[in-house]
Amino acid sequence: DWTMAAFKAQAIARIRDQVGKGRVICGLSGGVDSSVVAALLHEAIGDQLTCVYVDHGLMRLGESEQVVSVFRDRFNINLVHCDASELFLGRLAGMTDPEAKRKTIGALFIDVFEAEAKKVGGADFLAQGTLYPDVIESVSVIGGPSVTIKSHHNVGGLPERMNMKLVEPLRELFKDEVRALGRELGLPDDMVGRHPFPGPGLAIRIPGQEITREKLEILKKADAIYLEEIRAAGLYDAIWQAFTVLLPVRTVGVMGDSRSYDYACAIRAVTSTDGMTADFYPFDMAFIGRVANRIINEVKGINRVTYDVTSKPPGTIEWE
Ligand code: XMP
Numbered sequence: 283d284w285t286m287a288a289f290k291a292q293a294i295a296r297i298r299d300q301v302g303k304g305r306v307i308c309g310l311s312g313g314v315d316s317s318v319v320a321a322l323l324h325e326a327i328g329d330q331l332t333c334v335y336v337d338h339g340l341m342r343l344g345e346s347e348q349v350v351s352v353f354r355d356r357f358n359i360n361l362v363h364c365d366a367s368e369l370f371l372g373r374l375a376g377m378t379d380p381e382a383k384r385k386t387i388g389a390l391f392i393d394v395f396e397a398e399a400k401k402v403g404g405a406d407f408l409a410q411g412t413l414y415p416d417v418i419e420s421v422s423v424i425g426g427p428s429v430t431i432k433s434h435h436n437v438g439g440l441p442e443r444m445n446m447k448l449v450e451p452l453r454e455l456f457k458d459e460v461r462a463l464g465r466e467l468g469l470p471d472d473m474v475g476r477h478p479f480p481g482p483g484l485a486i487r488i489p490g491q492e493i494t495r496e497k498l499e500i501l502k503k504a505d506a507i508y509l510e511e512i513r514a515a516g517l518y519d520a521i522w523q524a525f526t527v528l529l530p531v532r533t534v535g536v537m538g539d540s541r542s543y544d545y546a547c548a549i550r551a552v553t554s555t556d557g558m559t560a561d562f563y564p565f566d567m568a569f570i571g572r573v574a575n576r577i578i579n580e581v582k583g584i585n586r587v588t589y590d591v592t593s594k595p596p597g598t599i600e601w602e
Contacts, residue, residue: 286459286466290322293451293463297326304406306449307399309437310335310361312349314476315411315452318460321467322451323409324359332360332405334398336391339367340483340498343506352470362402366394374485374493380602381433383493387482388435395437396444408446410437412453413460415556431598435481477523478557486602491530497545500583501528504547507580511573512551521563524551526577527590527601535578535585544585549573552599560594 306323310316310333323331333353337346346363354361373390377383399405441448452460464474480486487505488497505526512518527548535542549570551563574587590597 286462289459290325290463290466293322294326297323297449297451300449301327301330301407304330305404306331306407306409307402307405307446308333308409309395310349310353311479311481312341312345312473312476313411313479314457314464314474315413315460317352317469317473318464318467319409319411319451320353320359321357321464321469323449324357325467329360331409332362332402334362334364334395334402336394336398337363337365337367338370338387338391338483338485339365340370340387340485340493342479342484343502348473352473362398364394364398366390369394371493371495376492378491380486380489383485383602384433384435384482387485388433391435391481392437392440392443395440399444404444405446407449408441408444409449409451411460412450414452414454414456417453432600432602475519477518477521480600486600487525488528489530489601496583497528500545500581501526501547503581504528504577504584507576508549508573511569511576515569517563517565520553521551522554522557522560523599524549524563526550528584529588533586537585542585544583546586546588547577547584548588548590548601549577550590550599550601552594554594554599557599558594560599562591562593565589 306327308316308320308323308331310320320333335349350361350363353359370387370390373386374383377386461474484498484501485493487501508526509524512521512524527550529546529548531546532543533546535544551565552560553563554560570589577584577587
């Protein structure tokens, strides 16, 4: 569209002006904001940009492959794909407490990112997908909640620690404008329209229990089926977020003529405008039944599916 084309041209000019011949590093997560920042910077400064994708092994099925294929193969961006799953899963071993998981993942993420940045020779600038609502929120803490519900995964301390200046080309934009800019830059629709996904990834969707590769594999398969059905039913864009939670309980079932004793999972879907409040999505029961059947039949390790009908408040969107 015309206004976004104009914004894009202006943003590119500003980036060139700020960066000059400097080198820029951008943390890529596969989410909308960092993807748009990466594509925009690439168009502005080409090979002066290096993207670092820290793969903690807690991403959904096919997600890491998509990031690599879009940014490295299609866009030809300098991309470091750091597979750090051994490191993350090793550090998480035996850990069951939600805050312990979040803090461990957040701190390790920063360490790995910093190490990868050093390996490529460092940079003068760090690019971040800060949006207008983030700018507002960070100055209006007065009156905000005084208790920490969840410690969010963010990389706020990184620029000072690494002595880099910030490039934040999305600071004036709202989410829908970022999506429009992404389309303007030629990012694939499914990337631009993607639901939010939490920084700690699937670790917080295996609540109250130890995270193992086996459980991750089970969860990834169930989640992929659920999202496939949501897309096939044309419901993806009407939903803020939809995901599967692997429960820390095994239940008895009957498969054919034998007994099963496998995990139960919950499926969750909510509508929201900003993630601060949310309502559970009122699927029709036939849809839920279809998803449950597919998960139980196709995913070895799950024999029971429940639907989470909790809104926020009193629940949070994620279970941990
Ligand atoms: P909750 O579970 O607190 O989540 O209702 C609100 C929204 O935030 C997402 N979320 C996160 N996003 N880092 C993120 O970038 C995090 O650590 C994190 N934890 C939750 C959640 O998916 C929902 O969209």
